[in-house]
Amino acid sequence: MEEFLTTTLFDRVRKHGRDPILLKQAAEIVVFGSYAAGLHTIDSDLDVLCVGDGPRLKSRSLDLSWVSEKNVSEDAWLGSELAGHIAKYGIWLRGKGHWRTQVFAGAHAIQRKRKRIMSLSRTVTRLWDRLHPTFQDQYNVTIRRELQRLALLQARVQVPPTKVLDDEWYRGKSKDVLKLRSSIKELKIYEGQSKTPMILALPA
Secondary structure, eight states, X not given: OXXXXXXXXXXXXXXXXXXXXXXXXXXXXXEETHHHHTOOOTTXXXXXXXXXXXXXXXXXXXXXXXXXXXXXXXXXXXXXXXXXXXXXXXXXXESOOGGGGGOOXXXXXXXXXXXXXXXXXXXXXXXXXXXXXXXXXXXXXXXXXXXXXHHHHHTTOOOOOHHHHHHHHHTTOOTHHHHHHHHSHHHHTTTTOSSSOHHHHSOO
């Protein structure tokens, strides 16, 4: 698995117009997301975290980000949603990731997720009549996934890959998401409305 992921990473860095030699700067290289979980499709991008200092690479096929060796041991990182996800689901291609035993569900990550959901809900509802049905569906899914992530963060559970969230929803294993949404005063006002994403309008 590691060999396949390393080859895929090098190929996608080259397609980005960069030399894979830039990865030599990384003390750790971790693949996470759908590729690490074995849930990727032909359209999936490769999510990679490098520990060290280097350039962010972002395209449709590659999302490579960096966190410094200093920051990786600080609470701001250890308490983040991303750190928790990588600690549980990541595959290390280089390094040991000793920091992963110290991750925790930080209050800041929970508050940040709540703010994102409320902001997204306000914006989408305000623009609802002007959105094409395709975009309405996309925003509905986005808000639903974010509510699922919030529920997991509040339960102190690391957030899994998006495909897992979708599978759990369609198997009916995320019913508590609607109860969570209804418990948030700023979101409860959307219940029963017709011009808002279905995930906000559905009764709990």
